[in-house]
Amino acid sequence: MTYSIAILGASGYTGAELIRLIAGHPHLAISALGANSKAGKTIAEVFPHLRHLELPALLQIDQIDFANIDLCFCALPHKTSQQVVAALPADLKIVDLSADFRLRDPDAYKKWYGNEHAAVDQQHEAVYGLTEFYREQIAPARLVAGTGCNAATGQFVLRPLVVAGIIDLDEIILDLKCAVSGAGRSLKENLLHAELSEGYHAYAVGGTHRHLGEFDQEFSALAGRPVQVQFTPHLIPANRGILATTYVKGDPDRIYETLCAAYADEPFIEVLPFGETPSTHHVRGSNYCHIGVSRDRLPGRAIITGALDNLTKGSSGQALQNANLMLGIEETEGLTMAPLFP
Known part of the structure; x- marks a missing residue:
């Protein structure tokens, strides 16, 4: 069976990634593309790398x-x-x-995004879209809210450990390096090549990044009490990828065993051999997330590193994974392509 798909916001990076992924999906066909700012154009005009595909023109x-x-x-x-x-x-x-629709509490949305929630009725039915942990709720859902790409990376690294209670929940430091495509396709001065290349910088320092709302929501619900991580993102001169380096207090061997057990049957989450660390190069253009655990030189501490592609596993790949569940299709369909290297 073939399902008819519409993509709104098709002229952005995540829209282009959805088109790329769905083009190789045996059960999905793109019937409509919405992009108000580029309405009337063809995909070849907006994204020349997709010109080989037979797709409808972009509409309002x-x-x-x-x-x-x-x-x-x-x-x-x-x-x-x-x-x-x-x-x-x-x-x-x-x-x-x-x-x-990521934050269940409309007041939390107002806190982190600065405006009143305009669709509270729809918020009540929205399911948080971190597929590996919400499968049963996603499959019958009408509305699924994809996670933030930073939030997804940090949760893949930490959720099983919070549930198991094997790390100090008041001593979590999450340091993320984020590629520039995570900021979207809009023109921004700080993203110009001359402004960004040959360096990188921290931003949203001191607990102001909006994805902290997701960390607070999810980790606190898992722990049954408030959990607030220290989180600083850094913008790096790369097109794709997120690398999360997480510092925790807990037994490294137990942490490694817990992550291995949690992800043993997950098709897209790979826990590396103990002591190995992942690279964004090794997941580029794929729906995979690699996680590594290393022993810190200080006793009772561990360093956990996670890498994923922010446009795929962190956004459009995750969205397609959820859509497969919602349509009763095999979850991995259209998503098992190997990473691009180099």
Whole structure:
């Protein structure tokens, strides 16, 4: 069976990644592409690397007929996505890649994103889209909220350890290096080549990054009490990838055993041999996440490193993984391509 798919926000990086992934999917066909700023253009004009695909021209979102669409991906900016999702047909399956439905508490959304939640009714039905931990809720859901790419990386590294209670929850330091595509395709002065290349810098220092809302929500729910990690992202001059280096207090051998057990049957999460560390090069363009555990020189401490591609496993690949579940398709369909190297 073939399902009809719409992608809103198709002119952005995550939209292009969705097109790339769905192009090789045996059960999905793209029937509509929405991109208000580039409406009327062809994919060849917007993304020349996709010119070989036979795809519909980009439309204004309000021009799309959703009557025969089985599932819609919304790859729109936050604030915009709430308004669009609220106006879509009530029976349409939706995977939202923005931040607009990730936080269950509308007050938390206002705190981290600075505006009132505009689609509270839809928020109540949204399921958090970290596939490996929410499969049972995602499969029957109508609306799934994709996670932040930084939030996904940190959670893959830490969730099993929080559940097992084997690390000090008040002593978690999460240091992330993030590629520039995570900032989107909009023109920004600080992302110009001359501004970004040949260096990297910390940003959102001191606990102001919006993905902290997801960490607070998820880790506190798992622990049954408030958990607040120290988190600093750094922007690096790379196109794709996130590398998370996490410092925790706990027994390194037990931490390694716990992660191995948690991910033993997961098709996209690979725990490396003890002492090995992952690289963003080794997951580039793929839906895989690599995790490494190393012993710190200080007794009772460990360093856990995680790497994934922010556009694939951190966003569009995760979205497709969720869509497969929602449509009753094998979860790994269209996602087992090998990473690109070099």
